[in-house]
């Protein structure tokens with residue numbers, strides 16, 4: 001069976017859950033091979049083996065990690081040339097989507113982004129995506145080359161299937177052209193200590209209705225162990241960091257529980273949360289469009305409702 | 319400095335967006351407009367122009383109605399427009415669109431900077447700028463929330479979850495900007511009047527020398543095979559707070575086993 005390349009999502013060799021998901025999806029299409037960019041592959045190998053990677057292509061080259069998109073695309077193109085894969089799967093992220101875009105042009109292969117599901121079909125692939133702010137579900141296929149697909153988190157539950165994860169080093173000389181845009185400075189962001197927005201099982205978000213005071217939103221999130229999100233109105237006002245924005249131009253989340261507090265539910269906000277399993281809203285205005293989406297809604301002032309709910313949850317927990 | 323801005327004409331997100339029988343985005347039966355996210359790119363170009371000299375050309379690939387996206391950009395202050403329009407383009411995917419944009423940009427003359435938006439609000443892929451950079455052989459400084467051009471170098475800030483990076487490249491370069499970068503201006507009355515006299519060229523595939531087999535539904539490398547409207551969510555339970563709203567919320571969470 002042909003190889004299916006999976007770009008590994010990791011920090012210093014610590015493999016993220018999405019990689020296990022992608023390796024599981026890859027097994028539907030062929031034999032998974034991981035593509036590991038960076039150092040510390042030894043730390044990653046056990047987990048890659050556990051989820052079925054027969055090979056691990058390793059590109060440990062500072063020219064790839066110190067620059068941005070273009071060298072990563074060249075690295076992927078080098079592995080594609082070596083492996084002649086049936087498909088290339090990448091976790092959806094801004095950088096990966098752009099690298100996939102360049103790879104698509106380099107290899108003349110069709111690109112599909114933000115797939116929710118990928119299945120084998122008629123010797124090719126069939127993908128499922130969401131369109132128009134979650135209003136539609138579409139299916140698509142690739143008609144040229146080895147399909148390049150970026151997948152959203154939670155595309156499928158990871159299933160273990162032991163394999164050998166044999167390391168295959170890949171030599172790469174990054175072109176000067178690909179190094180023409182460089183990272184000249186980097187400021188790490190402070191960590192909140194709360195769960196990561198896109199991975200969290202629960203998200204509590206605040207909007208303009210917080211009037212700049214996110215403390216009841218944060219307290220409620222903390223008692224639930226949830227991540228904190230924000231509407232663009234709250235971010236634009238400088239009340240919460242842009243990294244926490246949910247919506248079309250922020251994060252797209254799909255948690256088990258989404259609680260929107262003081263958020264009206266504009267189409268661009270819905271685009272980032274409409275596929276959440278259970279949706280709750282707290283809003284003063286019973287006409288707010290967010291109530292069209294909810295499983296449970298409270299028409300009321302968030303400054304009264306949230307503190308009471310926080311206390312009640314605390315009581316239930318103890 | 320010559321700046322080319324890629325602007326897309328998209329169905330209005332506030333309207334009823336849908337697909338046509340051939341699974342392509344319906345661009346005729348619905349209201350369209352200049353993609354809001356491309357207004358930020360136009361504004362960024364105008365700011366650069368105002369701080370130095372140069373010319374701003376906007377390029378769009380799309381059906382006849384897409385001339386509206388060019389018009390709006392000219393009203394905002396761009397100097398001239400290019401509209402790539404041909405029946406054979408219908409159904410082009412991102413890769414085919416990037417081919418047309420690349421050829422149109424080459425044909426439009428010398429440039430220092432190609433600017434694009436973060437994403438088109440209909441396709442929302444955020445890939446066309448990277449594809450363009452690849453095709454034009456340009457360094458990419460993409461998804462930046464700040465932009466400076468000085469002495470032949472372009473510099474911008476790109477934010478990720480873990481860090482805020484500064485990216486630099488020398489011109490010519492491709493830049494895409496986020497909606498954090500500026501506040502797009504509204505066309506003034508003067509701008510609206512001036513736009514009427516600004517030159518717009520309309521180019522067909524033949525003008526660009528692009529073979530019809532490389533674009534459109536047949537020439538694209540991907541294909542949408544079906545679409546379905548997501549069923550509306552079932553109407554949930556809504557309570558009005560009468561001093562016990564928070565308690566009811568907690569009870570709901572407990573009943574659903576979130577607590």
Ligand SMILES: Cc1cc2nc3c(=O)[nH]c(=O)nc-3n(C[C@H](O)[C@H](O)[C@H](O)COP(=O)(O)OP(=O)(O)OC[C@H]3O[C@@H](n4cnc5c(N)ncnc54)[C@H](O)[C@@H]3O)c2cc1C
Pocket residue numbers: 206207208209210230231232233234245246247248249250251261262263264265266267268269272282283284285288300301302303354355497
């Ligand atoms: C191109 C583009 C991209 C965009 N991308 C995004 C995006 O990614 N994410 C996003 O969120 N938006 C985005 N927007 C903006 C979007 O259109 C809305 O403007 C925004 O979501 C509104 O935020 P909000 O709901 O917090 O504010 P509002 O619409 O002002 O709603 C505030 C709500 O709070 C309620 N409220 C007020 N006080 C209280 C109180 N004390 N208790 C309870 N409720 C109260 C009000 O009844 C109201 O419903 C985008 C817009 C454009 C044009």
Ligand SMILES: Nc1ncnc2c1ncn2[C@@H]1O[C@H](COP(=O)(O)O)[C@@H](O)[C@H]1O
Pocket residue numbers: 324325326327353355356359377378379380412415419433434435436437438439441442443444445446447
């Ligand atoms: N048909 C088009 N015409 C002009 N520019 C486009 C077109 N499609 C995409 N773009 C540009 O590419 C950016 C990203 O689009 P996308 O990759 O489709 O999300 C947009 O913000 C535009 O600047």
